[in-house]
Amino acid sequence: MRIAVCSRSFSRHPLLRDELLAHYPDTTFNDAGVSLAGAPLVDFLKGHDKAVIALEVIDAAVLDALPDLKVIAKYGVGFDKLDVAALCARGIRLGWTAGVNKRSVTELALCFMIALSRKLTECDRAIRQGNWGGAPGKLVSDRTVGIIGCGHVGQDITRLLRVMGAQVLVHDIEDRSAFCAETGAESCGIESLLVRADIVSLHVPYDATTRALLSKDRLASMKPGAVLINTARGGLVDEPALAALLQNGHLGGAAFDVFDVEPPENSPLVGLANFISTPHIGGGTEEAILAMGRAAIAGLDDNRVPEPGVFPK
Numbered sequence: 001m002r003i004a005v006c007s008r009s010f011s012r013h014p015l016l017r018d019e020l021l022a023h024y025p026d027t028t029f030n031d032a033g034v035s036l037a038g039a040p041l042v043d044f045l046k047g048h049d050k051a052v053i054a055l056e057v058i059d060a061a062v063l064d065a066l067p068d069l070k071v072i073a074k075y076g077v078g079f080d081k082l083d084v085a086a087l088c089a090r091g092i093r094l095g096w097t098a099g100v101n102k103r104s105v106t107e108l109a110l111c112f113m114i115a116l117s118r119k120l121t122e123c124d125r126a127i128r129q130g131n132w133g134g135a136p137g138k139l140v141s142d143r144t145v146g147i148i149g150c151g152h153v154g155q156d157i158t159r160l161l162r163v164m165g166a167q168v169l170v171h172d173i174e175d176r177s178a179f180c181a182e183t184g185a186e187s188c189g190i191e192s193l194l195v196r197a198d199i200v201s202l203h204v205p206y207d208a209t210t211r212a213l214l215s216k217d218r219l220a221s222m223k224p225g226a227v228l229i230n231t232a233r234g235g236l237v238d239e240p241a242l243a244a245l246l247q248n249g250h251l252g253g254a255a256f257d258v259f260d261v262e263p264p265e266n267s268p269l270v271g272l273a274n275f276i277s278t279p280h281i282g283g284g285t286e287e288a289i290l291a292m293g294r295a296a297i298a299g300l301d302d303n304r305v306p307e308p309g310v311f312p313k
Contacts, residue, residue, distance in 0.1 A: 003027040003300065004045050006036050007054035007075045009289060016293035020052075023297065038062075045069060052296045053082070060086040073299030075292050076283060077101060077152075079312050080206040080233060088306045095299015096312045099152030104288035106156040109201050109231045112255035112276060113140050116227045117199070121276055138198075141165040146197030148190060148213070149204035149232065150176045157201065158185050169193045194222045199229065206233035216241035220250070227253040231282040234258040243268035246275060257282045 003024045005011050011029040020027055028048065030036065036044050036056050042065045045051055050071040058072065063086050072087065073095035087094055115121060118137035126134055141164040147154045150172035158168050158179075168185040170176055171193045180187045194200065194214075200222065204210050214228070214237045222228070228251065230237055239260055245251045246269070255276040259267060262280060269275050283292065304311060 001026065001050065002048045003050050003052070004048040005029045005052040006041070006044065006056045007052060007296075008033050008035075009284070010052060010054070010075050010293050010296065013289060013293060015290065016297070019294065020297050024050075024300070042066065050300050052300070055081055057081045058086075059083045060089075063087070063090055063092065071095060071300060071303050073296040073303065074312075075296040077292075078205060078233060084306045084312065085308070088308065091305055093303040094306050094312065095296065095301075095303035097295040097299065098312070099156075100291050100295045101283035101285075101288035102152040102156045104285040105153045105203075105231050105282040106160065107285075108257060108278070108282045109153070109157055109203075109229050110140075110160060112229045112231070112257075113145070113199050113201070113227075115276060116229075116253040116255055116274075117143070122273070125273075140199070143167075143198040144169060144196055146171070146193040146200045147185075148172075148193065148200065148202050150174075150179065151203060153231075154203035155179060157203070158183055169197055190218070191221065194218055197223060197226060199227050201229040202232045202236055204232055204236065206235050211235055212238050214238065214242075219245055222251060224250055225252040227251065227255070229255050231257045234260045234262060240268050243272065243275075246272050 001024060003026065005027060008030050010016050011031060017029065041056055042062055045066050047068060049068055051069060052073045052075050054075045060083055069092060071093045077098060077100060079096065117140050119135055123134040144167045145161050146169045147158055148171050150170045158170060161168050162183050162185065170180060170185045170187050171190045176187055204213065216238050219238060219241050228242065242254060246254060253274040257278045258280055264270055270277060306312060
């Protein structure tokens with residue numbers, strides 16, 4: 001049984017390597033540390049029975065070039081770069097564990113909320129420039145936070161925000177009334193959420209239905225002075241429209257861990273004084289990396305053929 005590990009971070013993690021090799025001695029790691037796509041990805045995976053993937057694009061063309069591949073284990077939780085329908089049509093099995101890195105993403109989103117509310121980056125820049133002092137910030141616990149997408153991460157951050165005392169508005173395509181009754185969050189439509197929330201945080205997957213979910217018009221409808229957090233996926237936000245609203249002062253700030261194009265070359269957002277960015281590290285804490293890696297290892301044996309609307313979900 002031959003295994004291929006596409007993920008660079010998995011490949012360079014000594015503990016994950018040892019644990020995988022204990023189960024599968026014949027494993028090929030991405031020791032070159034290169035981003036694999038297209039023909040190089042196919043060449044790397046050829047002749048392997050199972051694969052561990054992360055952010056690699058696995059589509060029908062790639063799968064058709066890999067007749068030996070029988071199982072794909074996901075290192076991470078997002079499957080927007082994985083053609084699930086193509087897996088299903090070919091009977092290729094998927095190992096995937098939902099929510100394995102949720103607390104890691106939750107803490108980064110909460111960090112962004114506090115940093116923007118307390119103007120931390122502005123204070124840091126002022127001190128570096130020799131200026132002592134700064135404008136007063138606001139309490140996250142005293143604000144209305146809108147959570148768009150109430151899955152594993154959305155629910156996790158809602159619970160923490162409610163403990164802090166914040167009012168939380170929740171929007172999701174599924175019925176979350178029981179969760180809202182339990183936590184004291186309020187379920188509402190996306191348009192109402194955008195108008196009312198002081199902080200908006202995105203926690204939805206990327207697909208055809210969520211592409212540019214926050215369009216130019218929806219961004220413009222947001223409460224004056226509000227801030228936007230995206231630790232979910234790039235492509236959910238009209239980035240040029242957001243940049244314009246940050247520059248003209250309609251929105252108070254934004255913080256992104258993900259971008260439509262990564263790295264964000266020539267992005268109108270990067271460099272704005274009221275914009276904070278990180279390099280797609282939401283699920284990248286030491287604890288989350290280990291949990292995701294172990295889930296992927298388990299997924300090489302514990303897997304199933306995808307079922308539309310059932311698994312993965």
